[in-house]
Amino acid sequence: MSKAVTIFIDGREISAFEGEKLLWVALRNGIYIPNLCAIRGKKRPSGSCRLCYVQVEGRSEPVTSCTLPVKEGLSVQTRSPRVDRLVRSAFELLLSHHRLDCRSCAKRKSCELLKLAKERGLKMRLSRLAPLEHEWPVDDSAETFVFDRSRCVLCGRCVWICREVARVGALGFSRRGIRRVVTTFQDVSMAQSRCTECGLCVEACPSGALYFKEGKQPAAAGQNLSRGG
Amino acid sequence: MRGNAAAVQERYLKLKAGADARVKALYSEPVIRVGTATCGIAAGALPVKEAFARAVEEKGLPAKVIEVGCMGHCYAEPLAIISRPGFPSLCYGYLDAELAARLVEDFLINDDPCYEFALVALEPNDVFPTFSDFPRGVYEQKIVLEHCGFIDPGDIDHYIARGGYGALAAALGKNPAEVLEAVKASHLRGRGGAGFPAGLKWEAAVKAGSGEKYVICNADEGDPGAFMDRGILESCPHQVIEGMLLCAYAVGAEKGYFYIRAEYPLAVERVRRALEQAREKGLLGKDILGSDFSCELEIFQGSGAFVCGEATALVRSMEGKMGIPATRPPRLAEAGYRGRPTVLNNVKTFAYVPPILNRGVEWFRSIGTEDNPGTAVFSLVGKVAHTGLVEVPMGTTLRQLIYDVGEGLANGKAFKAVQIGGPSGGCLPESALDIPIDFDSLQEAGAIMGSGGLVVLDEDDCMVAIARYFLEFTQQESCGKCTFCRLGTKHMLDILTRITEGRGEPQDLEILEELAEEVRAGSLCNLGATAPNPVLTTLRYFRDEYEAHIFEKRCPALMCKELIVYYIEPQRCSKLCNVCVGSCPVEAIYTREDGLKAIDQEKCVKCDNCLKTCPPDYNAVIKLSPPGLLAEKEGKRP
Ligand SMILES: Cc1cc2nc3c(=O)[nH]c(=O)nc-3n(C[C@H](O)[C@H](O)[C@H](O)COP(=O)(O)O)c2cc1C
Ligand code: SF4
Ligand code: FES
Numbered sequence: 074m075s076k077a078v079t080i081f082i083d084g085r086e087i088s089a090f091e092g093e094k095l096l097w098v099a100l101r102n103g104i105y106i107p108n109l110c111a112i113r114g115k116k117r118p119s120g121s122c123r124l125c126y127v128q129v130e131g132r133s134e135p136v137t138s139c140t141l142p143v144k145e146g147l148s149v150q151t152r153s154p155r156v157d158r159l160v161r162s163a164f165e166l167l168l169s170h171h172r173l174d175c176r177s178c179a180k181r182k183s184c185e186l187l188k189l190a191k192e193r194g195l196k197m198r199l200s201r202l203a204p205l206e207h208e209w210p211v212d213d214s215a216e217t218f219v220f221d222r223s224r225c226v227l228c229g230r231c232v233w234i235c236r237e238v239a240r241v242g243a244l245g246f247s248r249r250g251i252r253r254v255v256t257t258f259q260d261v262s263m264a265q266s267r268c269t270e271c272g273l274c275v276e277a278c279p280s281g282a283l284y285f286k287e288g289k290q291p292a293a294a295g296q297n298l299s300r301g302g
Numbered sequence: 303m304r305g306n307a308a309a310v311q312e313r314y315l316k317l318k319a320g321a322d323a324r325v326k327a328l329y330s331e332p333v334i335r336v337g338t339a340t341c342g343i344a345a346g347a348l349p350v351k352e353a354f355a356r357a358v359e360e361k362g363l364p365a366k367v368i369e370v371g372c373m374g375h376c377y378a379e380p381l382a383i384i385s386r387p388g389f390p391s392l393c394y395g396y397l398d399a400e401l402a403a404r405l406v407e408d409f410l411i412n413d414d415p416c417y418e419f420a421l422v423a424l425e426p427n428d429v430f431p432t433f434s435d436f437p438r439g440v441y442e443q444k445i446v447l448e449h450c451g452f453i454d455p456g457d458i459d460h461y462i463a464r465g466g467y468g469a470l471a472a473a474l475g476k477n478p479a480e481v482l483e484a485v486k487a488s489h490l491r492g493r494g495g496a497g498f499p500a501g502l503k504w505e506a507a508v509k510a511g512s513g514e515k516y517v518i519c520n521a522d523e524g525d526p527g528a529f530m531d532r533g534i535l536e537s538c539p540h541q542v543i544e545g546m547l548l549c550a551y552a553v554g555a556e557k558g559y560f561y562i563r564a565e566y567p568l569a570v571e572r573v574r575r576a577l578e579q580a581r582e583k584g585l586l587g588k589d590i591l592g593s594d595f596s597c598e599l600e601i602f603q604g605s606g607a608f609v610c611g612e613a614t615a616l617v618r619s620m621e622g623k624m625g626i627p628a629t630r631p632p633r634l635a636e637a638g639y640r641g642r643p644t645v646l647n648n649v650k651t652f653a654y655v656p657p658i659l660n661r662g663v664e665w666f667r668s669i670g671t672e673d674n675p676g677t678a679v680f681s682l683v684g685k686v687a688h689t690g691l692v693e694v695p696m697g698t699t700l701r702q703l704i705y706d707v708g709e710g711l712a713n714g715k716a717f718k719a720v721q722i723g724g725p726s727g728g729c730l731p732e733s734a735l736d737i738p739i740d741f742d743s744l745q746e747a748g749a750i751m752g753s754g755g756l757v758v759l760d761e762d763d764c765m766v767a768i769a770r771y772f773l774e775f776t777q778q779e780s781c782g783k784c785t786f787c788r789l790g791t792k793h794m795l796d797i798l799t800r801i802t803e804g805r806g807e808p809q810d811l812e813i814l815e816e817l818a819e820e821v822r823a824g825s826l827c828n829l830g831a832t833a834p835n836p837v838l839t840t841l842r843y844f845r846d847e848y849e850a851h852i853f854e855k856r857c858p859a860l861m862c863k864e865l866i867v868y869y870i871e872p873q874r875c876s877k878l879c880n881v882c883v884g885s886c887p888v889e890a891i892y893t894r895e896d897g898l899k900a901i902d903q904e905k906c907v908k909c910d911n912c913l914k915t916c917p918p919d920y921n922a923v924i925k926l927s928p929p930g931l932l933a934e935k936e937g938k939r940p
Contacts, residue, residue, distance in 0.1 A: 117628055117629060118629050119629065119783070120628075120629035120784070120826050121783045121784045121785065121826065122784075122785055123784055123785045123786055123824050123825070123826065124785075126824075134823055135823070137629075139629075140629045140630070140631070142631065155823070158820065159820060159823060159824045162786070162790075162816075162817070162820040162824065163785045163786060163820075163824060166785050166786065166789035166790055166793070167785055167789070169789060169793065170789055201813045201816070201817075202793050202813075203793075203796065205789070205792065205793075227782075227783075227788075246624070248782070249607070249779075249780070249781055249782050250777065250778060250779070250780040250781065250782040250788060250792075251777070251780070251782060251788055251789070251792045252782065253781075253782030253783070253788060
């Protein structure tokens with residue numbers, strides 16, 4: 074067991090274990106820090122969404138809290154002008170590649186993008202950027218759920234849970250750069266893939282990219298294994 | 303100390319004596335050294351070598367023709383050095399088969415060294431200037447490139463005869479901690495781009511505890527325009543091998559890898575051969591030189607993605623995973639390849655280590671500047687007269703590098719900017735030419751040392767287009783993992799494309815600048831974090847060019863196709879000449895009633911052919927920007 078330490082988040086004194094990542098300490102203590110790609114239980118954080126920035130005392134540049142190990146006396150602010158600017162920018166960048174039609178989105182009640190926007194007072198529309206195009210059609214081949222990549226934010230939670238929890242490995246990342254995408258082996262449709270339709274990925278997805286078809290939501294729904302524990 | 307120091311030294315001296323004798327025997331007869339690194343081969347070195355060999359054979363001469371690497375004077379390639387007892391060794395450039403045959407006949411048979419074709423003599427003499435008689439020789443100081451182009455990279459004895467592996471033999475008689483101390487005290491900074499002190503990195507691997515450790519040489523070299531690492535591996539692989547072995551000894555590793563991009567087949571081949579020869583001589587493998595230090599080195603061929611040069615992505619790709627950067631901590635020195643402590647350094651970083659140990663920390667620190675000891679190695683390319691591989695002390699100014707070492711601009715054009723550090727670097731203007739070359743000064747000016755590509759740009763280069771070119775490279779090479787790099791560089795590129803195509807809007811510059819700053823601060827790895835540098839520096843130093851594109855739809859360098867038109871000046875055009883008509887691929891040029899030529903703008907695809915083919919006597923074809931100037935010109939048609 075690692076050592077207990079005392080740290081400060083927004084001036085609040087908090088006890089934590091040395092080496093834990095700051096993001097989880099904050100969330101556990103009811104302090105919100107925007108995040109999409111953080112997965113509890115994943116050994117090395119992927120650090121890809123770039124939303125979890127905080128300002129560490131003594132450092133000029135903001136730091137991602139999902140990769141920041143806490144140590145005795147660590148003091149951070151969850152907000153600062155530089156943090157806010159990076160969060161606003163990362164969020165708008167993600168929105169620029171995300172089909173924005175919240176009213177028709179099946180996930181509008183649980184959408185973490187909407188939650189993030191509300192928490193940080195951000196708009197669900199583009200102010201500086203032009204929307205980018207999507208090349209993937211909606212995949213509704215599975216019995217119980219739909220995969221709409223035009224709403225995917227590439228957080229990787231579905232990939233992780235499919236591999237590490239469901240132990241199926243139907244989903245993975247493929248391609249590089251702007252074409253990076255979550256897909257099946259050889260890009261076959263979900264129905265043709267090795268997917269068992271366990272539904273874990275749908276629950277893990279923070280956005281409207283994966284959602285259950287009408288009336289197909291499994292009974293035990295509502296627990297998000299990539300976030301709990 | 304590992305084993306018996308005296309016995310190790312004795313074994314080394316035996317190797318050295320053998321090598322000395324072989325090399326001496328070789329040079330007791332004439333030797334022709336032909337530069338056959340990739341640069342030489344591209345310029346036609348292999349037929350030249352054949353011609354030398356054929357001439358020597360035909361004349362029945364005892365001379366030997368051997369291959370050497372790159373001397374750094376790539377502009378004058380193919381190059382050869384002819385050594386004949388009784389004469390100074392002379393270097394000849396711009397060779398072809400005919401000249402090769404003639405040199406054999408005139409120099410080796412008729413005692414006429416053909417000074418008119420010689421570039422430089424290697425040893426001081428009374429008849430012909432040596433390197434130090436040229437401005438370049440005055441500024442150049444070679445540590446990493448010391449042997450490059452002078453020894454046969456395929457023959458380990460050539461390196462040993464010049465003292466090679468002496469540093470290793472001496473180190474094996476000392477404590478590993480002493481080697482580490484020397485590298486730390488030398489303040490050697492990593493030459494792969496960021497300039498992190500090598501000694502501290504090695505020390506972290508030592509502190510990570512005992513057990514399996516790895517040493518990796520980063521030869522991924524993906525920057526467009528950079529070829530230093532390739533040149534070194536092709537020209538003097540043993541110096542890098544020796545450096546890696548010294549590192550392995552210092553940190554306690556018994557296994558190392560060369561990570562070489564697969565696009566460098568010749569480098570791979572020469573390193574492979576060098577490793578074999580080192581193994582045969584007992585300089586690699588088990589119980590090196592009879593000590594109890596064992597180390598194996600292997601080659602790993604990278605698939606060539608630019609991002610695989612990034613430390614964590616490189617290690618992942620070696621582990622068979624996708625070459626995508628990972629978050630830190632942990633650092634490689636704590637948990638790298640296969641989760642074990644790993645030291646990753648650039649080719650040049652390792653190559654500095656043997657000379658540092660041989661000549662001492664004081665010597666090394668006397669070269670360069672206080673915080674940036676040693677030299678900087680650049681591939682000097684672009685619109686500079688003398689392109690090539692150059693090595694100058696840190697602290698040399700950019701002006702000295704370009705005007706003295708590189709002999710100024712090619713074709714008498716005016717200097718505009720120098721691009722340093724490739725796609726992660728920046729473009730510096732005339733006013734920055736007097737800053738000293740070192741990691742910190744370049745960074746302050748907005749560029750970076752990078753891994754050493756240096757591109758000279760002249761008045762014909764549009765700075766917006768250049769920024770776009772580099773950003774397009776990084777955008778395409780982005781692994782796509784993190785938000786800022788994947789999407790931020792895409793939006794930046796879209797904006798730049800719009801600007802160069804004349805569709806820029808007044809607010810674009812502000813958005814571009816904001817995005818650039820955010821991508822810099824927000825990206826996960828240095829690919830994204832440095833990608834905005836070409837844009838930020840051009841915005842800082844050449845903002846007027848951006849403004850001309852946006853507000854006047856004008857490209858000042860007359861480079862951006864959408865913003866120029868081709869026009870034939872009737873006053874200069876001749877009725878007697880037709881060449882442009884034939885050169886046009888789309889038949890856009892027609893003959894007017896008065897016999898002069900004119901361009902049908904509807905058809906013109908702006909291929910530049912007519913401008914190139916119009917004879918210098920007329921120079922009648924010009925480019926106009928903005929295209930609106932055409933109406934004015936045509937209104938004045940005589
Ligand atoms: C996108 C990217 C590409 C890189 N490519 C190279 C490369 O080709 N060669 C290299 O030595 N370092 C490269 N680096 C730097 C390495 O990550 C690492 O810092 C370096 O190899 C360490 O060696 P050094 O300390 O000797 O400089 C690259 C970094 C990034 C972010
Ligand atoms: S900065 Fe670019 S290359 Fe680096 S991890 Fe992010 S997306 Fe990949
Ligand atoms: S949660 Fe930290 S980068 Fe995504």
